[in-house]
Amino acid sequence: xxxxxxxxxxxxxxxxxxxxxxxxxxxxxxxxxxxxxxxxxxxxxxxxxxxxxxxxxxxxxxxxxxxxxxxxxxxxxxxxxxxxxxxxxxxxxxxxxxxxxxxxxxxxxxxxxxxxxxxxxxxxxxxxxxxxxxxxxxxxxxxxxxxxxxxxxxxxxxxxxxxxxxxxxxxxxxxxxxxxxxxxxxxxxxxxxxxxxxxxxxxxxxxxxxxxxxxxxxxxxxxxxxxxxxxxxx
Amino acid sequence: xxxxxxxxxxxxxxxxxxxxxxxxxxxxxxxxxxxxxxxxxxxxxxxxxxxxxxxxxxxxxxxxxxxxxxxxxxxxxxxxxxxxxxxxxxxxxxxxxxxxxxxxxxxxxxxxxxxxxxxxxxxxxxxxxxxxxxxxxxxxxxxxxxxxxxxxxxxxxxxxxxxxxxxxxxxxxxxxxxxxxxxxxxxxxxxxxxxxxxxxxxxxxxxxxxxxxxxxxxxxxxxxxxxxxxxxxxxxxxxxxxxxxxxxxxxxxxxxxxxxxxxxxxxxxxxxxxxxxxxxxxxxxxxxxxxxxxxxxxxxxxxxxxxxxxxxxxxxxxxxxxxxxxxxxxxxxxxxxxxxxxxxxxxxxxxxxxxxxxxxxxxxxxxxxxxxxxxxxxxxxxxxxxxxxxxxxxxxxxxxxxxxxxxxxxx
Numbered sequence: 313x314x315x316x317x318x319x320x321x322x323x324x325x326x327x328x329x330x331x332x333x334x335x336x337x338x339x340x341x342x343x344x345x346x347x348x349x350x351x352x353x354x355x356x357x358x359x360x361x362x363x364x365x366x367x368x369x370x371x372x373x374x375x376x377x378x379x380x381x382x383x384x385x386x387x388x389x390x391x392x393x394x395x396x397x398x399x400x401x402x403x404x405x406x407x408x409x410x411x412x413x414x415x416x417x418x419x420x421x422x423x424x425x426x427x428x429x430x431x432x433x434x435x436x437x438x439x440x441x442x443x444x445x446x447x448x449x450x451x452x453x454x455x456x457x458x459x460x461x462x463x464x465x466x467x468x469x470x471x472x473x474x475x476x477x478x479x480x481x482x483x484x485x486x487x488x489x490x491x492x493x494x495x496x497x498x499x500x501x502x503x504x505x506x507x508x509x510x511x512x513x514x515x516x517x518x519x520x521x522x523x524x525x526x527x528x529x530x531x532x533x534x535x536x537x538x539x540x541x542x543x544x545x546x
Numbered sequence: 547x548x549x550x551x552x553x554x555x556x557x558x559x560x561x562x563x564x565x566x567x568x569x570x571x572x573x574x575x576x577x578x579x580x581x582x583x584x585x586x587x588x589x590x591x592x593x594x595x596x597x598x599x600x601x602x603x604x605x606x607x608x609x610x611x612x613x614x615x616x617x618x619x620x621x622x623x624x625x626x627x628x629x630x631x632x633x634x635x636x637x638x639x640x641x642x643x644x645x646x647x648x649x650x651x652x653x654x655x656x657x658x659x660x661x662x663x664x665x666x667x668x669x670x671x672x673x674x675x676x677x678x679x680x681x682x683x684x685x686x687x688x689x690x691x692x693x694x695x696x697x698x699x700x701x702x703x704x705x706x707x708x709x710x711x712x713x714x715x716x717x718x719x720x721x722x723x724x725x726x727x728x729x730x731x732x733x734x735x736x737x738x739x740x741x742x743x744x745x746x747x748x749x750x751x752x753x754x755x756x757x758x759x760x761x762x763x764x765x766x767x768x769x770x771x772x773x774x775x776x777x778x779x780x781x782x783x784x785x786x787x788x789x790x791x792x793x794x795x796x797x798x799x800x801x802x803x804x805x806x807x808x809x810x811x812x813x814x815x816x817x818x819x820x821x822x823x824x825x826x827x828x829x830x831x832x833x834x835x836x837x838x839x840x841x842x843x844x845x846x847x848x849x850x851x852x853x854x855x856x857x858x859x860x861x862x863x864x865x866x867x868x869x870x871x872x873x874x875x876x877x878x879x880x881x882x883x884x885x886x887x888x889x890x891x892x893x894x895x896x897x898x899x900x901x902x903x904x905x906x907x908x909x910x911x912x913x914x915x916x917x918x919x920x921x922x923x924x925x926x927x928x929x930x931x932x933x934x935x936x937x938x939x940x941x942x943x944x945x946x947x948x949x950x951x952x953x954x955x956x957x
Contacts, residue, residue: 319668362906396732407823408906423801462641531658534922535733541914542735544906545742 313513315523316495321457322474325486326493328453328512328521329366332434333426334419335443344450345374348426349398351405359415359427362408364540365529366428366452369522371398373450379522386528392536396543408544419444431512435491446510448517454524455495487511595936598929601708603651604700607644608635615701620722624697626677629684636663637671654710654924655699662690698722711930736914740934743910746825746900747893750832751840751886757833758840758885759878765841766848777845784838792902795831796822799903827903836893840885847881887946894939911935 316323331348333341342354348370360367372382372391375398385391407424409415415429416437431451437444458477460470476482483494484502493511494500500514508514512521529536605612610631618624639645645667653660669687674680685691702720713719713726717734721727761780765773783791798804799821806818821827851874859869897912911931918928 527661530664531653531661534653534924535657537922539733541917542733545735545739545909546907 313495313497315455315526318457318526321459322478323495324456324458324477325483326453326455326495326511326513328431328448328451328493328517329361329428330431330434330451330512331370331426331447331449332415332419332429332431333445333447334422335445337422337425341445342426342447344447345370346376349374349402351402354425356405356425357407357423358402358405359409359418359424359429360402360406361428362410362544364536365533367399367540368392368395368536369452370428370450371395373522374398379450379520382522383525383528386532392539396539399543416442416444431510432490432492435510448512449520451512451517451521452524453493453512453518453521454526594925594929595933596929597925598711598933599707599709600926601651601703601706601710603644603648604703605706607639607648608632608700610635611700612704615697616704618697618701620698620701621694624694626681628697629691630674630677630680632666633670633672633674633680633684636667640667640670651703652699656696658690659696659699662688662696666691711926712934714927715930715934736911736931739909739911739914740938742908743894743912743935744938746828746832746896746908746910747890749829750836750893751890753829753833754837754840754889755882755886758837758844759882762841762844762848762881765845766851780838780841783834788835788898791835792831792899795827795834795903799827799830822903823905825904825908828900828908831899831903832893832896835899836889839888839892843884843888844878844881847878847884851877883946887943891939891943894935 313323313326331342331345335341337356338354340353342348347354348358360370368386369382372385372395373379375394377385386395407418409418409427412430412433415424415427416433418424419427419429420437420442429446431446434444434446458470458474460467460474464470477486478495480494480496480499480502483496483499486492487494487499487503487507491507491510491512493513494503500508500511503511503514509516512518608631611628614625614628614631618628636645639648645663649660649663652663666684666687672680672683674683690696709720714729714734715736717729717737718726719729765776768776796803800806801818801822803821805821806815809815810818821830855877856869856874859873860866864873894910895912896910897916900908900910901913901916912935915928915931915935918924918931
């Protein structure tokens, strides 16, 4: 799968940052980030992670940029201005979170009507019976990677382990326990429909999703986070 | 006659020996503490503060490149030799931690430099016939290497020290001509965050003084037994973990919390008051946490003020308030000064309270120090912010001493 193999890492699983909402408080389900920004149609506070990453992508998608063009637009100074201008609109309605455990809590308690959230956390809350829902449209998915530190004394076992963990069988088994997606197409084919419905990179869920651009954030992360800090501090 | 009387030098020697023994004993007594402080306090702080200007990455990792660029004017095409030197330096740095540090350092100056370095590193080593061939190969790897700006960044970091972090901490930078200029608006807000830090600390100090002074005064007027009881009440929260107290404030202040539901239940408010995740919540919790630091110095000073002075003033015809204001209060100045200074200096470094109870616009400078150490691993920025905070605090302390004309003292 694209992005699963890197120069210095092998994909562990696929996770996603999604729009999540409480189905008990929101009777009409939101469909994407444009709805997240629509405070008239969906009054109430929203949760966003305190940081530039994901929020600038969400802002551009809310502003009508299709997922495949988001990083092209963000690479230009005008695109960055556009994202922050869009974030200005929603700033008074945002409750910022920092830890992944916060959004399910905030959604369950009714502090916010919708929130950006890590899909694994929402999945865990759903398994506890909470009425939380995920909007897969315009979600941002990403890999976690296995890496071996230089000089590791157990390099051979580590490689052996990564080989096992990356096997389709192990990958498919993993997805049953938490809604993280497998790193290979073969493993996706092995998932049962009810598991497949909740993983970020199933064909249906990834159809209009954005693949996080690691290179973009490696280069522009510091600059954008610094700008976000300045923006949020005002 | 006494023999020592005959020989004053012997007396002097004996006294000097006794003095030496005393000095040695004193040194032995404070020695362990002094060593401890040196090892865990003075040296680490000094080491961290030097990181605010430390700039080893380029000179250590790209020495040949710097040498090749030494005569270059910084704006024209860099010499061919620089390309070959860069290839040699990067080949040398490949697969060492120094390569990552170099890439990170250069990326501070031009976004995208990090991936440029890594991309180039992966293609190392290259077989170059001569300097011109090295140039052709490297510029073919990435066309950014044809832009002088990328080379100028390397050339400008040819010293072991840089003002970069300290300037960035004040929203400033050096432009291409070496002049200090402001960074573009909207990209940095440290000046504002510093002034916010001082404003919050000042407000907290004033509020604790206004609340703590009458309390301390009242305690000194109470019989000893009652006074001790009240002091314990002041101290109990002081003995509770700060995190626990902050969590308690979250429970009290939140939207559906005790305060809002009580006010709503009494019919005083229809919508819950926003008490949490804003400046008000930060002030409430910080004042609560820092109040003992104000009350205790005030109380210790007030206890030593004889009540007879105030009574004498009244018996000599002074209005009771004037007697309080002009006779009593001036005698408590050392307590006010000590308490205010203590509260202000502790408040200035507050991190966890604003982080948990404040909004994005209420974070103090420590939050950003933590941000740079934990999240972006930018020790230079973290140290520079800390250095500026320390310098500003020392400056304020100096000002305070200038104005009050005395050392900090509790008696």
